[in-house]
Amino acid sequence: MNYTQQIRKLATKKNAVILAHNYQPPEIQDAADITGDSLELARLATEVKESTLVICGVYFMAETAKILSPDKTVLIPRPDAGCPLANQLTPEMVRAAKVAHPGSPFVVYVNSNAATKAECDVACTSANAATIAASYPEKTILFGPDANLAGWVQRQLPDKTIIPIPADGGCPTHRNFTLRDVEIARREYPNVTIIGHPECSADVQLACDLIGSTGFMIRSCGEAKEWIILTEKGIAHPLQKRYPDTVFHVMDTAVCPNMKLIELSDLYVTLRDGVYPVQVAAPIAVKARIAIERMIGAAK
Ligand code: SF4
Numbered sequence: 652m653n654y655t656q657q658i659r660k661l662a663t664k665k666n667a668v669i670l671a672h673n674y675q676p677p678e679i680q681d682a683a684d685i686t687g688d689s690l691e692l693a694r695l696a697t698e699v700k701e702s703t704l705v706i707c708g709v710y711f712m713a714e715t716a717k718i719l720s721p722d723k724t725v726l727i728p729r730p731d732a733g734c735p736l737a738n739q740l741t742p743e744m745v746r747a748a749k750v751a752h753p754g755s756p757f758v759v760y761v762n763s764n765a766a767t768k769a770e771c772d773v774a775c776t777s778a779n780a781a782t783i784a785a786s787y788p789e790k791t792i793l794f795g796p797d798a799n800l801a802g803w804v805q806r807q808l809p810d811k812t813i814i815p816i817p818a819d820g821g822c823p824t825h826r827n828f829t830l831r832d833v834e835i836a837r838r839e840y841p842n843v844t845i846i847g848h849p850e851c852s853a854d855v856q857l858a859c860d861l862i863g864s865t866g867f868m869i870r871s872c873g874e875a876k877e878w879i880i881l882t883e884k885g886i887a888h889p890l891q892k893r894y895p896d897t898v899f900h901v902m903d904t905a906v907c908p909n910m911k912l913i914e915l916s917d918l919y920v921t922l923r924d925g926v927y928p929v930q931v932a933a934p935i936a937v938k939a940r941i942a943i944e945r946m947i948g949a950a951k
Contacts, residue, residue, distance in 0.1 A: 654919050659682065667705050669683040675870070675885055676914075678887070688866035689777075699725075703723065709733060709737075731912065737843055742767050745793075756787045757773075758783055759794075760794075761779075765936065766939075772942065773942050774943050778866055780803070784804050795813050796816070797820055801815035821852075822850045825851050827902075844860050844878050845881065846861040848863070848868075857910055868880060872891075880917070882901075888898050
């Protein structure tokens with residue numbers, strides 16, 4: 652039996668479900684039971700009956716699953732798979748922003764650590780950030796840690812003032828895309844539709860035809876026959892599986908090293924040995940859960 656067959660056998664034996672983010676390596680996505688964007692994974696993790704959740708993604712995703720399912724065993728094959736964006740917003744920064752802007756709700760991107768979420772009013776993903784910000788009556792909304800996503804929300808909600816905390820937070824992978832990349836791509840592929848992630852810079856977003864989460868990309872890409880996809884290149888795998896006759900161009904340099912850490916051998920060891928369990932301290936989990944459940948409630 653190859654690794655994938657052994658993984659599937661072990662998952663059944665251990666009553667485990669494997670959830671993989673759209674940026675994971677193709678072989679990890681293919682070994683998983685469920686694939687999706689952050690919001691889809693967070694929501695679906697609460698609906699499965701298995702007693703163990705194996706999260707193939709970065710650490711904040713495993714924390715989110717544990718917070719929502721405290722009675723289940725949550726495992727991550729590589730606990731060192733962090734998210735540099737998540738580390739750019741600390742609980743202290745949230746508290747300071749709230750002191751500076753009393754009464755303004757703090758909307759925190761799900762790409763943040765549990766201790767940070769615990770200080771915030773509500774979490775969001777790129778799929779529902781604008782909807783959640785719009786649901787608050789206050790004019791000023793604090794938003795972090797991704798300043799590009801904050802800018803995208805601002806453009807959707809011109810009557811509000813979205814304050815990014817920190818002012819320059821961002822994902823290193825999505826920051827790699829430049830306006831020049833988009834201009835060159837348009838010249839090279841004149842009939843292409845360009846879809847970008849809201850973590851891309853503002854000038855890149857404004858040069859795209861469509862902007863949205865990876866889940867939105869997967870739902871949208873049936874509408875044209877040739878696409879340029881401005882997000883982590885792992886997205887090419889689910890897109891090509893769903894639309895085999897469509898041409899997708901991704902950038903080879905658009906790689907999140909943290910999303911590529913998990914290998915099939917790690918996943919196999921996780922299921923065999925029950926490593927590595929994720930724990931979130933109760934006082935943090937209780938507060939962070941409120942923010943995360945509001946995010947999921949807004950998606951229903
Ligand atoms: S792609 Fe960016 S936001 Fe996503 S896990 Fe990697 S560093 Fe974090």
